[in-house]
Amino acid sequence: MSRALLVLPLLLFLGLAGWFALGLTRDPSVLPSNMIDKPAPAFDLPPIADSLPGLKSSDLKGQAQLVNIFASWCAPCRVEHPVLMRLAGELKVPLVGIAYKDKPEATRAFLDQLGNPFTAVGQDRDGRVGIDFGVYGVPETYVVDREGRIRYRHVGPLMPADVEEKILPLMRELSK
Amino acid sequence: MIPEIGHYALVLALLMAVVQGTLPFVGASRGNVAWMEVARPAAYGQFLMIGLAFVALTWAFVVSDFSLQVVIQNSHSLKPMLYKVSGVWGNHEGSLVLWMVMLSGFGAAVAAFGRNIPPTLKARVLGVQGLVGVGFLLFMLLTSNPFVRVFPAPADGNDLNPLLQDPGLAFHPPFLYLGYVGFSVAFSFAAGALIEGRVDPAWGRWLRPWVLIAWASLTMGIAMGSWWAYYELGWGGWWFWDPVENASLMPWLAGTALLHSAIVVEKRDALKTWTILLAVLTFALSLMGTFLVRSGVLTSVHAFAVDPARGTAILILLLLAVGGSLLLYAMRAHTLKVGGVFAPVSREGALVLNNLLLSVSCAVVLIGTLMPLVLDAFGHKISVGAPYFNFITPFLAIPLILVMGVGPFLPWKRADLGAVLPRLGVAALLTVVAILWALWAHGVKPVMALVGAGLAAWAFCGAFAEIAERIKLFRIPLGDSLSRAASLPRGAWGTALAHAGLGIAVAGMVGTSFWLSEEIRVMKVGDQTPLAGYTFTLDKVEELRGPNYVTETGTFTIRDGDDLVATIDAEQRWYPVAKMKTTEAAIHTTFVSDLYAVLGDRTEDGTGWVVRLYHHPLVPWIWFGSIVMVLGGLLSLSDRRLRVGVPQKRAAPVRGPVAQAAE
Numbered sequence: 001m002s003r004a005l006l007v008l009p010l011l012l013f014l015g016l017a018g019w020f021a022l023g024l025t026r027d028p029s030v031l032p033s034n035m036i037d038k039p040a041p042a043f044d045l046p047p048i049a050d051s052l053p054g055l056k057s058s059d060l061k062g063q064a065q066l067v068n069i070f071a072s073w074c075a076p077c078r079v080e081h082p083v084l085m086r087l088a089g090e091l092k093v094p095l096v097g098i099a100y101k102d103k104p105e106a107t108r109a110f111l112d113q114l115g116n117p118f119t120a121v122g123q124d125r126d127g128r129v130g131i132d133f134g135v136y137g138v139p140e141t142y143v144v145d146r147e148g149r150i151r152y153r154h155v156g157p158l159m160p161a162d163v164e165e166k167i168l169p170l171m172r173e174l175s176k
Numbered sequence: 177m178i179p180e181i182g183h184y185a186l187v188l189a190l191l192m193a194v195v196q197g198t199l200p201f202v203g204a205s206r207g208n209v210a211w212m213e214v215a216r217p218a219a220y221g222q223f224l225m226i227g228l229a230f231v232a233l234t235w236a237f238v239v240s241d242f243s244l245q246v247v248i249q250n251s252h253s254l255k256p257m258l259y260k261v262s263g264v265w266g267n268h269e270g271s272l273v274l275w276m277v278m279l280s281g282f283g284a285a286v287a288a289f290g291r292n293i294p295p296t297l298k299a300r301v302l303g304v305q306g307l308v309g310v311g312f313l314l315f316m317l318l319t320s321n322p323f324v325r326v327f328p329a330p331a332d333g334n335d336l337n338p339l340l341q342d343p344g345l346a347f348h349p350p351f352l353y354l355g356y357v358g359f360s361v362a363f364s365f366a367a368g369a370l371i372e373g374r375v376d377p378a379w380g381r382w383l384r385p386w387v388l389i390a391w392a393s394l395t396m397g398i399a400m401g402s403w404w405a406y407y408e409l410g411w412g413g414w415w416f417w418d419p420v421e422n423a424s425l426m427p428w429l430a431g432t433a434l435l436h437s438a439i440v441v442e443k444r445d446a447l448k449t450w451t452i453l454l455a456v457l458t459f460a461l462s463l464m465g466t467f468l469v470r471s472g473v474l475t476s477v478h479a480f481a482v483d484p485a486r487g488t489a490i491l492i493l494l495l496l497a498v499g500g501s502l503l504l505y506a507m508r509a510h511t512l513k514v515g516g517v518f519a520p521v522s523r524e525g526a527l528v529l530n531n532l533l534l535s536v537s538c539a540v541v542l543i544g545t546l547m548p549l550v551l552d553a554f555g556h557k558i559s560v561g562a563p564y565f566n567f568i569t570p571f572l573a574i575p576l577i578l579v580m581g582v583g584p585f586l587p588w589k590r591a592d593l594g595a596v597l598p599r600l601g602v603a604a605l606l607t608v609v610a611i612l613w614a615l616w617a618h619g620v621k622p623v624m625a626l627v628g629a630g631l632a633a634w635a636f637c638g639a640f641a642e643i644a645e646r647i648k649l650f651r652i653p654l655g656d657s658l659s660r661a662a663s664l665p666r667g668a669w670g671t672a673l674a675h676a677g678l679g680i681a682v683a684g685m686v687g688t689s690f691w692l693s694e695e696i697r698v699m700k701v702g703d704q705t706p707l708a709g710y711t712f713t714l715d716k717v718e719e720l721r722g723p724n725y726v727t728e729t730g731t732f733t734i735r736d737g738d739d740l741v742a743t744i745d746a747e748q749r750w751y752p753v754a755k756m757k758t759t760e761a762a763i764h765t766t767f768v769s770d771l772y773a774v775l776g777d778r779t780e781d782g783t784g785w786v787v788r789l790y791h792h793p794l795v796p797w798i799w800f801g802s803i804v805m806v807l808g809g810l811l812s813l814s815d816r817r818l819r820v821g822v823p824q825k826r827a828a829p830v831r832g833p834v835a836q837a838a839e
Contacts, residue, residue: 006509009453010502013460016546017495073562075405075416082757101563109696113776113788 039149040067040142041132045122048104055096055122061148064174065094066141066167068118068158069130071102072110074138080157081114087163088117093171097121100130100138143167145174179244182232183323189225189280190313192218196283196306200299201371212295215302216287222309223284226276230264233273233322237264243329246270246322251333252753254724255341262346268486269322271349275466276312278357282386283309286361293382300368301361308360311493319489334753344404352397352424356462358390359431363459366452367501370508375448380441383455385813387438391431392809398424399802407761412688412772412790414798417565422545423465426538430458433534436527444524444588445515450531452512453505460498461538466490468545519590526583533576540568570624577631577682580675581638585645599645603637618691628686635679639672670812674805681801687769687794694791698784708791710771711735715743717775717785725749727760730775730785734764741766746775746787767800769793 040060047054060067068084070077087093097118099107104123111121124130133142134153143152152170154162196218203211236244237260240253250267251260259266265274283305290298316322365383369375401421406414415421434454440447518524544564581603585596610633614626644650646668647660693708705712715731727749734741744762751758762773769792776786 003506003510006449007506009457010499010506013498013502017491017499020491020494073413073416075413075418109694109788112696112786113774115777 036153037149037151039147040144041129043122043124043129043132045098045124045129048099048107048121048123052116052118053120055098055120057148059096059120060144062146063094064143064145064171065096066171067096067098067133067144068139068141069098069100069124069133069135070110070139071100072106073102076157077110077139078114080139080159081117083158083160083163084117085115087158087167088119091163091168093167094119098129098133099123100135101125101127141167143170143174178232178235179241179323179325182229182236183321185225185228185232186313186317186321186323189222189229189276190310190317192222192225193280193306193309193313196222197303197310198306200303200306204296204299204303204371209295212299215299215306218306219280219283219287219302222306223277223280226273226280229322230273230277233270234261234264237261237270240333242331242333243325243327244322245324245326248326248330248333252724253332256723258343258346259341265349265353266346269316269320271353272312272316272320273322274350275353275357276309276316278353279305279309279312279360282357282361286364286386290382297368297372297374297379300371301364304364304367305360308364308497311496315486315489315493319486342404342408344400344408348397348400348404350397351393351400355390355392355394355397355424355431356427356465358386358393359427359434359455359459359462361386362390362431362434362455363497363501366455367504369452369512370501370504373508373511375441375452375512377442377445380438380443380451384435384438384442387431387435387455388809388813391428391435392806392813394424394428394431395802395809396806398428399799399806403799406795407763408758412692412761412770412792412795414688414795417544417562419468419545420465422541423461423468426541426545427458427461427465429534429538429541430454430461433531433538434458436530436534440524440527441515444518446518446524447528447531448512448515449509452509454531454535456498456501456505460494461542463490463494463497516589518588521586521593522591523583523586523588525591526579526586529579530576530583533572533579537572537576540572541565544568570627573682574627574631577635577678580678581634581641584638584642584671584675600638600641602644603634603641606637607633609633622690625686625690628682628690632679632683632686635682636676637679639675639679643668643672665815667812667815670808670810670815672808673811674808677801677804677806677808679801680797680804681799684794684797684799684801687797688792691793692790695789697787698779699787700784703784705787705789707771707789709736710741710791712771712773712789714785714787722749724753725751728775728778730762730773730787732762732773734771742771744771744773746773748775748777765796767796770795 040057042057044056045054066087084095088095095117097120099121102110102123102125104125107121107123111118122129127135130138133140133150139157141154141158142150143154145151151174152166154166158167196215199211199218200215203209203214233246235241236247237251238257240247240251240260242248242251242253246267246269247263250270251263255263264270283302286293286298286305287302290301293301362383365379365386369379398421401424402414405416406412434451437447437451437454441451516524581600582593582596585599607630611626611630614629618625620626643661643664646664647657649657695705695707697705699705699714701714701716703714711734713733713735715733717728717730720727720729727747730746731743732746733743742764744764746762747760749758749760759774759776762775764771770790772790772792774788774790776788778785
């Protein structure tokens with residue numbers, strides 16, 4: 001076997017390790033979304049059911065709110081769902097959803113089972129809007145201010161501590 | 177006091193690991209027997225000390241010693257005892273201690289059972305194992321000490337994540353770690369052989385039992401994890417292509433390839449450089465899984481607390497272990513002599529194809545897991561998720577299982593496919609029967625379901641066709657066949673069982689993926705809902721109190737016509753301390769299908785509940801098949817050929833470094 005070929009695994013590994021090192025320099029849960037402080041991407045998504053409105057970018061203006069990107073096939077979304085229910089319920093935080101790469105009937109079933117915290121849900125079947133937002137895995141949650149600019153991005157399931165420490169203080173500030 | 181003993185034991189273990197990771201190497205290169213022999217007591221001592229630390233930590237959890245930080249963060253005085261104990265490894269620090277118990281345990285086992293391994297190789301294998309231990313112990317003591325005290329101690333703890341308070345998950349991590357860590361022995365053998373500059377069939381034979389143990393444990397661990405997801409997440413999904421699941425699947429795929437390529441080394445003295453590389457990569461993937469889960473590079477449900485400092489430490493560990501051994505590989509692998517040659521159509525050829533397909537699968541999972549992150553670093557946005565994996569899986573699984581049926585029939589070196597295929601006639605016939613059955617029972621769509629049913633039957637029947645062939649079933653009197661069956665090597669039975677187990681598991685995956693029926697509706701007490709020929713009745717809903725949660729429990733009766741099938745309880749639990757809700761699905765299994773009920777929220781008018789009901793055909797077979805695979809692995813492990821201390825037919829291992837050098 002050619003000796004050059006034997007070096008290949010090492011080079012590939014070093015490349016990967018170097019990239020991991022780069023990845024470590026960022027705080028993973030507040031990924032440097034290029035979108036921070038910029039207006040949310042333009043979109044107009046159809047509803048998942050007749051009884052619940054769809055979502056378009058102009059809906060994000062007027063008040064500070066949370067945009068949660070989720071899918072029925074995503075396990076962490078199920079984990080964070082009680083947190084979303086509490087946000088929408090007792091904490092009265094305005095919350096809209098984008099159903100990412102999901103069939104509308106599956107999304108409906110998901111919300112029927114676990115409860116619906118959203119005032120509007122847009123179905124993003126091919127994931128285009130998610131990609132415009134910069135989603136790399138559901139769930140992700142964005143805080144959008146009343147001008148419709150993205151102010152904060154949370155990657156992964158929202159846990160009670162995230163809500164207390166990051167989401168609520170920011171929402172209070174934005175709602176002043 | 178007891179935590180301090182544990183802490184002290186960890187420091188002592190580190191010192192012993194340092195001895196184990198240095199002196200034996202020097203001894204092996206200088207031919208100093210005494211220095212080589214140091215590896216053995218050092219390995220025992222390291223295991224003993226870490227065992228002591230583990231016991232000390234377990235004690236702290238059992239008595240709820242809230243002066244320890246890990247206990248505060250992961251336990252609660254009201255938690256049931258089982259979860260107090262499993263809380264030991266349900267967190268980052270404690271799981272590292274468990275990891276080290278296993279790593280040093282494997283080291284001690286190699287020291288104790290590897291009597292017929294040549295002393296220089298053994299010294300080097302134990303040395304590498306010691307170095308890995310040094311790395312992990314330093315990591316633990318410097319960044320993740322489980323014995324950190326808090327003063328003043330709080331009155332009670334924060335409780336373990338309720339999703340983790342479950343018998344399935346209590347024992348899932350230990351098996352998973354046993355798998356990951358087991359591959360460290362393969363890694364040590366590979367690194368040892370590279371330093372030694374020699375790989376021969378005997379090396380393949382020494383390697384295989386360790387790979388088998390690791391593989392069987394990992395299979396069990398993954399199966400338990402998916403079983404947990406199935407009943408705990410509340411809708412019967414069993415695999416989500418979650419990054420953390422992928423992190424365990426990758427070493428499994430690479431380890432399965434390693435298991436097979438080691439056979440080629442053992443029987444035919446071929447594929448040596450490839451097998452070495454696989455052994456290194458399998459452990460590298462195990463380490464990477466740990467890195468990904470804990471560094472916060474990936475986020476996931478299962479992920480432990482994220483901490484960039486720990487991430488850096490694991491990355492350095494990864495760089496030293498994997499980078500070091502790959503450097504060794506680049507420098508030394510060409511010195512390994514190329515062994516036996518073989519025709520493309522042969523047992524070796526089939527195993528190469530197996531390795532190729534498994535490695536590609538592993539690469540596909542790796543790319544799917546990392547690509548979104550890689551591209552994000554360059555400012556591109558892409559999403560990879562279940563759709564990507566579901567799309568690509570058939571392309572790899574179909575050829576893999578087809579080859580799996582044929583492979584064991586092929587003779588070594590060169591085979592005649594025309595002569596082999598007719599012997600698979602019965603298996604092919606049964607495969608067609610299975611497809612026809614699927615067609616009759618579930619219709620022509622989706623076509624992939626029929627393909628899947630065929631594959632499952634092919635894997636299952638092919639496995640036993642091979643046994644039938646070897647015992648000449650129905651061609652000689654039955655009694656003679658049985659005596660032949662009894663004298664078949666256990667390895668042959670192990671192969672057949674493992675392959676058949678995969679067939680069973682595939683059937684389960686196909687059944688639940690394609691033939692599932694579900695019903696979501698609001699039910700009031702007394703309402704009935706028909707599903708898949710059964711009738712579900714909601715009998716009552718009660719509010720109950722558990723040890724550390726409150727629950728709303730719905731009782732369903734399931735009837736088939738007028739016959740009572742089962743009465744099951746579905747719960748929705750609220751854990752006030754952790755402020756989390758979990759669903760406990762009610763499952764009744766008939767062993768060929770599961771009836772599954774989930775109680776959702778109460779409707780706004782308060783009279784009904786949102787209820788989800790499922791019929792999951794064949795789903796228990798996923799786990800039944802996995803257990804059969806594990807049994808196959810264990811049976812293979814008990815094969816006399818692999819049993820330690822059995823005299824070998826080949827020249828006895830040369831004793832002593834002097835003779836070794838003269839060779």
